[in-house]
Amino acid sequence: MSAVIDNHAPAHGHDSHDHGDHHGAPHGLMRWVTTTNHKDIGTMYLWFSFIMFLVGGVMALTIRAELFEPGLQIVSPEFFNTMTTYHGLIMVFGAIMPAFVGFANWLIPLMIGAPDMAFPRMNNWSFWLLPPAGILLMSSFLLPGGAAGVGWTMYAPLTSQMGPGMDTTIFAVHLLGMSSIMGSINIITTILNMRAPGMTMMKMPMFVWTWLITAYLLIAVMPVLAGAVTMTLTDRHFGTSFFNAAGGGDPVLYQHIFWFFGHPEVYIIAIPAFGVVSQVIPAFSRKPLFGYASMVYATSSIAILSFIVWAHHMYTVGMPVAGQLYFMYATMLIAVPTGVKVFNWVATMWKGSLTFETPMLFALGFLFLFTLGGFTGLVLSLVPVDVQLQDTYYVVAHFHYVMVAGALFSAFAGVYFWFPKWTGKMYDEKLGKIHFWLTLVFFNMIFFVQHFLGLAGMPRRIPDYNPQFTEFNQISTIGAFGFGLSQLLFLYILLKAIKSGKPAEQKQWDGADTLEWTHLPTPMPYHTFENPPTVK
Amino acid sequence: MSNATPTHNYYLPEPAGYPVIGSVALLLFTGGMAMWFNSHALGPWVTFAGVAVLVYMMYLWFGKVISESEGGLYTKRVDVSYRWSMSWFIFSEVMFFAGFFGALFYARLYAVPELGGLDQKLLWPDFSPGWPTSGPMPHDPFETVNAWGLPALNTLLLLTSGVTITIAHFGLLKNNRKQLIIWLGATILLGMTFLACQAIEYSHAYSEGLKLTSGIYGTTFFMLTGFHGFHVTVGTIMLIVIWFRCVKGHFTPDHHFAFEGVAWYWHFVDVVWLFLFVFVYWL
Numbered sequence: 001m002s003a004v005i006d007n008h009a010p011a012h013g014h015d016s017h018d019h020g021d022h023h024g025a026p027h028g029l030m031r032w033v034t035t036t037n038h039k040d041i042g043t044m045y046l047w048f049s050f051i052m053f054l055v056g057g058v059m060a061l062t063i064r065a066e067l068f069e070p071g072l073q074i075v076s077p078e079f080f081n082t083m084t085t086y087h088g089l090i091m092v093f094g095a096i097m098p099a100f101v102g103f104a105n106w107l108i109p110l111m112i113g114a115p116d117m118a119f120p121r122m123n124n125w126s127f128w129l130l131p132p133a134g135i136l137l138m139s140s141f142l143l144p145g146g147a148a149g150v151g152w153t154m155y156a157p158l159t160s161q162m163g164p165g166m167d168t169t170i171f172a173v174h175l176l177g178m179s180s181i182m183g184s185i186n187i188i189t190t191i192l193n194m195r196a197p198g199m200t201m202m203k204m205p206m207f208v209w210t211w212l213i214t215a216y217l218l219i220a221v222m223p224v225l226a227g228a229v230t231m232t233l234t235d236r237h238f239g240t241s242f243f244n245a246a247g248g249g250d251p252v253l254y255q256h257i258f259w260f261f262g263h264p265e266v267y268i269i270a271i272p273a274f275g276v277v278s279q280v281i282p283a284f285s286r287k288p289l290f291g292y293a294s295m296v297y298a299t300s301s302i303a304i305l306s307f308i309v310w311a312h313h314m315y316t317v318g319m320p321v322a323g324q325l326y327f328m329y330a331t332m333l334i335a336v337p338t339g340v341k342v343f344n345w346v347a348t349m350w351k352g353s354l355t356f357e358t359p360m361l362f363a364l365g366f367l368f369l370f371t372l373g374g375f376t377g378l379v380l381s382l383v384p385v386d387v388q389l390q391d392t393y394y395v396v397a398h399f400h401y402v403m404v405a406g407a408l409f410s411a412f413a414g415v416y417f418w419f420p421k422w423t424g425k426m427y428d429e430k431l432g433k434i435h436f437w438l439t440l441v442f443f444n445m446i447f448f449v450q451h452f453l454g455l456a457g458m459p460r461r462i463p464d465y466n467p468q469f470t471e472f473n474q475i476s477t478i479g480a481f482g483f484g485l486s487q488l489l490f491l492y493i494l495l496k497a498i499k500s501g502k503p504a505e506q507k508q509w510d511g512a513d514t515l516e517w518t519h520l521p522t523p524m525p526y527h528t529f530e531n532p533p534t535v536k
Numbered sequence: 537m538s539n540a541t542p543t544h545n546y547y548l549p550e551p552a553g554y555p556v557i558g559s560v561a562l563l564l565f566t567g568g569m570a571m572w573f574n575s576h577a578l579g580p581w582v583t584f585a586g587v588a589v590l591v592y593m594m595y596l597w598f599g600k601v602i603s604e605s606e607g608g609l610y611t612k613r614v615d616v617s618y619r620w621s622m623s624w625f626i627f628s629e630v631m632f633f634a635g636f637f638g639a640l641f642y643a644r645l646y647a648v649p650e651l652g653g654l655d656q657k658l659l660w661p662d663f664s665p666g667w668p669t670s671g672p673m674p675h676d677p678f679e680t681v682n683a684w685g686l687p688a689l690n691t692l693l694l695l696t697s698g699v700t701i702t703i704a705h706f707g708l709l710k711n712n713r714k715q716l717i718i719w720l721g722a723t724i725l726l727g728m729t730f731l732a733c734q735a736i737e738y739s740h741a742y743s744e745g746l747k748l749t750s751g752i753y754g755t756t757f758f759m760l761t762g763f764h765g766f767h768v769t770v771g772t773i774m775l776i777v778i779w780f781r782c783v784k785g786h787f788t789p790d791h792h793f794a795f796e797g798v799a800w801y802w803h804f805v806d807v808v809w810l811f812l813f814v815f816v817y818w819l
Binding site for chain 1: 546548549550551552553554555556558559560562563566567569570571573574597613616617620621624625627628629631632634635636638639642643646647648650651669670671672673675748749751752753754755758759
């Protein structure tokens with residue numbers, strides 16, 4: 001993606017649209033530090049997220065290496081705990097969320113015909129809060145007592161017993177929250193106020209709709225997470241009793257507050273992924289998205305329902321049966337709008353003129369595997385079943401089908417889909433397809449077997465296990481290393497395309513119909529839609 | 537840069553260094569606090585360095601925004617952006633307080649009654665649940681703050697300040713600068729009086745034994761009122777800034793969103809106080 005830079009750096013200046021926009025603008029590193037351009041900021045988000053993806057991935061491989069055999073081989077149990085913790089935190093807050101914010105930055109102004117985001121300087125700050133948060137997060141490994149091995153959910157009272165690494169982690173969450181809130185305010189304002197003439201709400205591309213709803217969720221729940229970790233902080237250092245039963249508080253209170261954030265967070269990750277898939281599938285089916293309006297309503301319903309199901313993460317914590325029943329039924333209700341979406345995607349392909357380039361392959365991989373993850377979610381929503389499966393590898397398999405095969409596959413689909421538009425270069429289609437098939441096969445190798453491990457009772461977040469689980473764990477570990485190596489192929493594909501990719505066409509995909517494809521040349525000028533297009 | 541002029545009906549700023557200065561400031565601030573809380577000698581220094589850099593950054597950034605606004609770069613559409621963003625920012629603040637109110641309600645409705653329930657009799661045989669409480673573990677006794685003393689006066693102060701800022705706003709709309717400046721000044725004084733009363737109340741509470749460490753009652757009381765007090769402080773600083781801007785002749789009857797944004801924020805802290813008065817002090 002650094003090709004974006006080269007294409008528009010004034011030294012090259014081959015694009016007439018640049019017309020000296022850079023006079024007096026900083027160059028080199030300072031250009032990226034001070035940029036107010038949504039394309040630059042989107043690029044930084046995407047690279048940051050990819051780097052974090054690799055860091056979190058190495059942590060996952062550490063976990064899988066330790067679990068290759070029963071017994072303790074490679075790392076200490078304490079270090080194993082920090083690996084599960086920071087793998088989760090980094091993948092959720094450092095990799096997946098910034099990846100989709102990167103898409104939002106790049107695409108929302110283009111798709112609605114806006115000259116940039118509503119608040120370009122705040123946009124810059126949203127990104128540049130991430131590196132300090134990353135520094136705080138990683139610095140915890142160097143502090144006395146090491147990083148906090150508390151799980152990404154940071155449950156009390158374990159968090160009260162950790163060393164200084166817990167504090168830096170808490171402050172990292174604060175900075176990440178600030179970044180998300182500012183980014184979301186920017187996105188909502190852009191969508192509500194910066195649309196080109198004629199771009200009514202119900203004409204917006206589905207990706208824009210999904211981000212409008214996601215941004216709303218983020219603004220609603222990130223402050224609650226900030227509150228939860230602030231309570232943890234004051235319990236640790238100032239003698240408050242939020243989560244201390246001896247003082248009249250309750251550790252379960254933490255879980256309620258955390259999951260009030262945590263469940264919408266699942267949809268914060270999933271809904272932009274739905275948005276990307278809703279652009280990719282119609283493009284390669286050469287048909288408009290089936291049931292656009294129902295898609296908007298279904299996404300909104302998911303967002304609203306996401307606020308009232310949080311305690312399904314806590315069935316075994318001790319709650320009245322009436323409470324369990326309510327949260328079970330409410331959770332199962334989410335399957336309805338989600339089903340609407342899945343059927344709409346399938347119906348979009350029905351009688352379409354389908355082709356299967358890499359973005360479409362990833363979108364179909366998403367559709368198939370995310371649906372499986374949704375079904376296991378439905379299984380876990382059942383109280384009597386969940387009581388058996390709580391904290392087993394079945395849960396791990398379930399949410400990795402949603403997070404990896406859902407969000408990550410969709411992010412890959414999005415990168416392959418828009419890469420030609422962003423950089424003006426085409427990636428190697430054959431290598432892209434190889435990347436897809438390797439990713440698909442290795443993904444299932446890692447996680448499909450974990451369903452069986454979980455059903456057989458293997459607990460998660462434990463570095464040792466009963467020897468009866470060995471074979472499936474070895475399959476999973478081999479799959480994990482294969483998956484990790486396949487992502488280096490992805491990096492190679494990107495770098496190769498940037499360096500020597502063939503020039504891309506304006507409308508690289510003939511089914512793509514949003515403004516960035518129909519109205520803008522490839523490669524795009526540094527500033528686009530300075531005069532808004534008129535949308536019919 | 538060609539986009540620095542409002543030719544395209546939306547002002548897009550040039551590249552700016554303020555955000556990254558703010559990021560460095562927050563890294564110092566949070567890193568410093570982490571050091572401080574773990575008794576590292578340099579902690580306070582790093583923290584205050586972070587605060588200093590942050591204040592410097594805000595001075596620069598807000599100064600720039602003010603000069604852009606007064607320079608006529610902000611069109612109607614930019615104004616609408618500010619309105620949306622301030623509304624959503626206040627919504628995020630509402631959710632922040634909702635988390636702490638949720639903790640209060642959970643403690644009162646579930647946590648404390650359960651600690652007095654049959655399940656806990658083995659562990660805490662002598663605990664009788666009620667409110668206020670400092671929990672089953674023995675704590676120093678404390679007196680709660682009477683809602684109809686200082687808190688009632690504070691309610692009156694904040695509600696009055698909501699009226700005075702509206703009178704100031706009417707002054708601005710009629711271009712009556714004297715009315716604007718006097719009533720905005722009155723709002724600031726009311727805000728400061730409120731904060732002084734809170735300080736007096738806190739010192740009374742501490743002398744009557746009610747501390748942050750007084751179990752769940754002290755926890756929720758000081759955290760909720762403390763965060764509110766912090767927000768009133770920020771709101772008062774915002775009022776002072778726009779008061780100076782009014783004195784300098786900024787704002788016109790049809791272009792003064794900075795004033796309105798501060799007024800919205802002020803009403804927000806006012807409403808939060810009403811919830812505090814009812815659920816923390818009174819009931």
